[in-house]
Amino acid sequence: MYPRPSILTRLALRRVQNYRSGINNGRCKCCSSQALVIPPKLLQKRFYSKPPNHVSFCFSDLANQNKTHVLDADPKKYLNFALRWMLKSQPQLQTLEFILSNYHELETSLLTTFSYDLLQSGNIKAAISLQHFLLDKCPKYQIPNQLWSYLIDQVCAKSDHVGAMFIYHELIDNHKFYAELNFGVQENDFIPFLVCDSVLVRLATIFANNEDHLRILGLLRYFRRFYSYLHHRDNYRAMLLLLIESHAKLGNLKPALDSFRRLALITKDYQPYNEALLNNSQPVEKVQEEEIRWRDANIEANEYKYEFEPKENFDIHQNLLCQLCQTEKYTPLIHRNVYSFAKTQSGGIAHNPILSSAIAITDLPEFINLLASHFLSSNDTLQNISTRAVLEFIMQCHIGVSAFVISALCKVGNTKQAFLVMQALMNKTSKRNASRNQNFVTILDSISARSATDHQLADEVYNYHKLIKRGYVNKRVLQLFVRFLLTSPFTTSSDLLSKLEKLKTWKEARIFVSKDMFAAYENLDPSGKFYDLIICNEQI
Structure with a gap:
């Protein structure tokens, strides 16, 4: 018992x-x-x-x-139970060692759970290393889409370069494409799913911060392949700007200028004014709608109505190659996803460029630093920089680079030369491109910061702005000129009050100044007529 x-x-x-x-x-x-x-x-x-x-x-x-x-x-019989227990109670390092030793017997769902735990704890590099190991050792292992989504989010949030490279070589330009022979395949066909275009910009930002311009080029190829320029123009512009910045960080002047030129050529604000072309032009959206209807008609009729059909002997060999490889004939004259409009090809109807706004100097700070270094290294002293040489440099690239050249000259302290270059541009390009407001803003800001006693140069810049604009003065230009007057010892009360009277006609035209500048204003305007415009900021 x-x-x-x-x-x-x-x-x-x-x-x-x-x-x-x-x-x-x-x-x-x-x-x-x-x-x-x-x-x-x-x-x-x-x-x-x-x-x-x-x-x-x-x-x-x-x-x-x-x-x-x-x-x-x-142990072998109960490995999955052991891993499930370790996920709840054991340290991540001990669990990782267990997985690396017994990966071939473990369930994929448990491996995914541990990868998620690593990402959630911020251990991105360990999670990436584990995925590398499992993809290499387990042929049947695949990263679930849910884990991909969380991995991409964590990598972009932490700006992790290693994680961004892993995403690039698995989703954007898969490394398997280069490990096997491809006949007639020109694009990487290992695409598990499409990555959102906003994620491409975040990845490009990570690569730009790490001077990785080659992978930014790969992201641009991916974007051109799967996304429309028209509906994603802002993200496309952001990636082109990041490409320029990555070249500038590396000190590669020629690639940076080439990339800038390509960006400027698709920007509407830099196009020359042509009245005949403007009258015949159509908005891109309207042309696209007509093109969609034209393609739908082709699909319904099961026809291909593209007017250009090459008949050269070379194309016969190309047709035979396409038949052998069972691929579509490649015609280099057709650039897809840009402006392959049927009416544009045949009727000569013009259309607007992709981007509309000009490139601001605040968009490319590293590019300005690169230009400043170039002007310093190519001249013994700043005074040896000739206006003619600077103009040749601008025209060899694109007129849009003039704003960045002027900013670079101001950055190295040659404000007078920057003003001469801006004046000389009137003979090289249109009035709109030569007299942009941001050029005047850059020059006046440089004068206020470096040579507050150069009252004559500031007057010349301000009067030239009024002359070019036919009496109209930009609000930002006027604000900077007033700030200069408050720092200059040669300013008279009549000069300051006349400018403040004009500034008062603008809405939201207040100027934030330092204590010294506010004291100078009180001396020049004892009546305090414009106290509401001049605001003292102790942090300046």
């Missing part, structure tokens, strides 16, 4: 019976984990007065000591 079991033992046996009733098709109803059929000799003897033959358990409910006994008895 066995002694009557104690109360604790009876409670334990009752829990066993409850788990038996909760097991359905080998799964535990409470946690959906695989049920265990464990020999009682692996459990502590104090739980039983008369050991049963076998007991079904939910592994997660066992005591830690019993879990250890079970796993030590047959």
Whole structure:
């Protein structure tokens, strides 16, 4: 006779019976984990007065000591249970070592869960290393789309360069494409799913911060392949700007200028004014709608109505190659996803460029630093920079670069030369391109910061602005000129009050000045007529 079991033992046996009733098709109803059929000799003897033959358990409910006994008895059989236990109770380093040793026997769902835990704890590099290891060692392993989504979000949030490279070589330009022979395939066809265009910009930002211009070029190829310039123009512009900045950080002047020129050529604000062309032009949206209807008609009629059909001997060989490889004939004269409009090709109807706004100097700070370094290195002294050489430099690239050249000259302290270059541009390009407001703003800001005593140069710049604009003065230009007057020792009360009277006609035209500038204003305007325009900011 066995002694009557104690109360604790009876409670334990009752829990066993409850788990038996909760097991359905080998799964535990409470946690959906695989049920265990464990020999009682692996459990502590104090739980039983008369050991049963076998007991079904939910592994997660066992005591830690019993879990250890079970796993030590047959490690291979209970690997997934061990990993599930370690995910809840063990350090990540110990769990990672366990996975690297037993990866071939583990469930993919558990590996995904641990990868998610690594990302959630901010350990991006460990998560990336684990994915590299599993993709290399397990041919059947694939990263789920849900994990990809969280991985991309964490990498972009942390600006992790290693994670961005992993995303690039798995989703954007997959490395498998270069590991095998391809006949007639010109684009990487290992595309599991499309990456959002806004994510492409965030990845490009990471690459630009790490001077990785080659991968930005790859992102641009990916964008041109899958996205429309028209509907994603802002993101396309942002990526082109980041490409210029990455070249500038590396000190590559020629690639940076080439990239800037390509961006300027698709920007409407830099196009020359042509009245005949303007009258015949159509908005891009309208032309696109006509092109969609034209393509729909082709699909309905099962025809291809493109007017250009080459008949050269070379094309015969190309047709044969396409038949052998079962691919479409490649025609370099057709540049897809740019402006392959049928009416544009045949009727000569003009259309507007992709981008409308000009490139601001605040968009490319590293590009300005590169130009400043170029002018410093190519001349012994700043006074040796000739206006003619600067103009040749501008015209060889694009007229749009003039604003950045002027900013670079001001940055190196040659404000007078920058003003002469701006005046000389009137003979080289249109009035709009030569007399942009941001050029006057840059020059006046430089005069205020470097040579507050150069009252004559500031007057020349301001009067030239009034002359070019036919009496109209830009609000920002007027504000900067007033700030200069408050710093110059040669300013008279009549000069300042006349400018403030004109500034008062603008809305939201207040000027924030330092204590010294505010004291100068009080001396020049004892009546305090324009106190509402001049605001003292102690932090300046």
